[in-house]
Amino acid sequence: MNYIKSFTLVAGLSLLTFTACQKDNALNQSKIGEEVEVEMPSTRICASHEHNEALMAENPQLKANQEAIEEFTNRFVAEYPNGIQGRAVITIPVVVHVVYKTTGENISQAQVQSQIDILNADYRKLNSEIGSTKPFVGTPADCEVQFVLQQTIRKATNKNSFTTNDGVKKSATGGSDPVSPSTKLNIWVCTLGNSLLGYAQFPGGPAATDGVVCLNTAFGNTGTAAAPFNKGRTATHEVGHWLNLRHIWGDANCGTDQVADTPTHNTANYGCPATGHKSTCSGTPLEQWMNYMDYTDDACMYMFTAGQKSRMQATFAVGGSRAAYKL
Secondary structure, eight states, rough: OOOOHHHOOOOOOOGGGGGGGGGGGGHHHHHTOOOOOOOOOSSOOOOOOHHHHHHHHOOHHHHHHHHHHHHHHHHHHOTTTTTOOOOOEEEEEEEEEEEESTTSSSSOHHHHHHHHHHHHHTTTOOOOTTOTTTTTOOOOOOOOEEEEEEEEEEOOOSSBOOOOGGGGGGGGSSOOOEEEEEEEEEEEEOOOOOTTOEOOOOTSOOOOGGGGEEEEGGGGSSTTTTTSSOSSSSHHHHHHHTTTTOOOTTTTTOOOOTTTTOOSSOOOOOSOOOOBBBBBSSSBOOOOTTTTTTOOGGGGOOOOOOHEEEEEHHHTTTTTTGGGOOO
């Protein structure tokens, strides 16, 4: 069966018509423009899951969209558990919005480009951290996805910080409006409150807020990038969510990330765990804390799996939720 030619997502992927006006919910109405305390994160905190849960609670259509996407993804993965081999590398156009109040927050173009270079290395399995002495040495996958920077937008703001209410994505609330969000990956770089490193919008949500948000001191590997989040893995992690990957522990104790070849994790890992660190979940598997979808420090992350690659590829299949983003 030629899956790519024949697969069609149910209901014509209503996610593409689920517009920003439908996101008129209490979460955003009450918090747009809110500023919160800014602290340098000492451990990884990603708010993608919580942000998605809040959006689904306010927008029933989003839940239906994501259920349809998951059904589509499951059928694709069943046929291509390790992804489609030997097809052309997918190129994603990127627009980076640098939203700043201070001169220091207006990160350099070199720092922006360093992040694009890191995304390309991480998603093509070209990163230097993979070595013959590392755990899971035979497991990392070339996801055959690459990124090209098409535009950098610099927007001065009067806001000291932003939260997960998507205020950074709107000029009316001190942010920067997205550019062609149905066909380009928009990444906002700003100061985030609540010790957040970033968050992403999963497939199925409104186009007007689609994209990824990253803390400006955890973006790229030069300039203001600060240890232990100074190797660009925050964006690698958040773009993974944008491509429909979940946290490796499934955001639950011994939960599931819907990927067959990732071990079951008790919960998130932080810092740099010992090489032999095992889960206490059923079977006590060796945990894959070096996976980009865990919460470890940048220096300790170095891989996606073939199963994660397959989930990402499903978003680009005919009828897939990200099919329109390919150059």
